[in-house]
Amino acid sequence: MKEALEKALAELYGPGEIQGLRRVPGGASKEAWVLDYRSGDGVHPLFLRRAGGGVIYEGTLSLEAEFRLLSLVHAEGVKVPRPLLYLPDLEGREAFLMERLEGETIGARVVRRPEFAAARARLPQSMAAELARIHRIPLDEVAFLPEPGPGEPWQAAVSMAYRDLDGLGEPHPALEWALRWLREHPPRSRPPVLVHGDFRIGNLMVDQEGLVAVLDWEFAHIGDPREDLAWPLVRAWRFGEDGKRLGGIGEVESFLEAYNALTGGDVSLEELFWWEVLGNVRWGLGALKQARRHLSGVERSVELAILGRLAAEMEYEVLALLEESGG
Secondary structure, eight states, X not given: OHHHHHHHHHHXXXXXXEEEEEEESOOSSEEEEEXXXXXXXXXXXXXXXXXXXXXXXXXXXOHHHHHHHHHHHHHTTOSOOOEEEEEEEETTXXXXXXXXXXOBOOHHHHHHOGGGHHXXXXXXXXXXXXXXXXXXXXXXXXXXXXXXXXXXXXXXXXXXXXXXXXXXXXXXXXXXXXXXXXXXXXXOOOOOEEEOSOXXXXXXXEETXXXXXXXXXXXXXXXXXXXXXXXXXXXXXXXTOTTSTBTTTXXXXXXXXXXXXXXXXXXXXHHHHHHHHHHHXXXXXXXXXHHHHHHTTSSOOHHHHHXXXXXXXXXXXXXXXXXXXXX
């Protein structure tokens, strides 16, 4: 892989050599590698994203589509690493290179470490600003992305979740009950937007000053803006700081107020509840699907096996949410 990368990078930067190529942990469906490329004009810190052994959700973007989207949103001023080069075949798998930024992405560190206290105070406003910028991108510019199909985006999301549940081949009554509740209590319509699809702590690079970049666009699609607004409320993305409903870093109210002010919208806190329930269901299903990659022998991985236990936490959470709401 190193030789293939050096050949590609020589065309981009001129002759040189790769230093410090290593795979980094994290990412349930994609490989992540860091490297430096030394050429005549200096050292270029780079990040490589390479296809893994499977995907979490139906509709996951190819890396080619993700690279195309990253290029577009970068041009629109969204805080993302600058995309550099798409590689259709890097040792049998597609990949792309982008600039490597400096910051923290491990959620437990972001929500707890004292050096990020100032960043946490700024993050609700920064997150609102980036989502507003993403949701304003004209849909005709992202026509290559998956659309929900006939009906409302919520209907497509629930149907996809049912397919994922049926595909497991085993009962999960808490998740099925939650899906029935979602189907019987539909949200009101909202105009579709470009949805990031995984906007949460852990996919936001942070330094001591605040938000550095929005990462991992593989689940982007055309959908309902409330999907992005509610996803960081899912309990798993609080990383143990359960008292702070917005990703373990703050309160939802200031985040939503800032988003509405920037977009001219009127999304209410009550509207996010439906999407929060859906988010917990979807991550529970995603964790179960990833665990099955390990259990089936397709990809033996302790990390994938550990994900499986998270499903029980999501089942407990949807039961608690629906009990609290009287559902």
